[in-house]
Amino acid sequence: MVPTWIGEGVAKAPLRDLLEGAASSPKGIKCRTCSLLSDLSGDDLAALSEALSDPKISAPMIAKALDGYGVRVSPSAISRHRRECKPLE
Numbered sequence: 001m002v003p004t005w006i007g008e009g010v011a012k013a014p015l016r017d018l019l020e021g022a023a024s025s026p027k028g029i030k031c032r033t034c035s036l037l038s039d040l041s042g043d044d045l046a047a048l049s050e051a052l053s054d055p056k057i058s059a060p061m062i063a064k065a066l067d068g069y070g071v072r073v074s075p076s077a078i079s080r081h082r083r084e085c086k087p088l089e
């Protein structure tokens with residue numbers, strides 16, 4: 001039941017469905033950096049993976065390089081990826 005203070009017709013889908021959908025996102029993709037990693041291949045993928053696991057390369061440096069590459073990922077998204085995401089297999 002949708003609480004009356006939200007109002008009838010506001011909730012667009014059952015919350016259970018939304019939560020289950022979020023938990024089972026395809027291939028465990030959690031963030032923009034992860035989805036970028038899953039889209040890259042070859043040497044680009046290797047280079048980005050190496051940079052992400054290299055503590056000497058800061059998140060803003062990676063963001064700037066990606067910007068030059070043509071992909072906009074914020075430094076905070078890269079930092080969060082480093083903290084919270086498990087490496088893809």
Ligand SMILES: [Zn+2]
Pocket residue numbers: 030031032033034035080081085
């Ligand atoms: Zn991630």
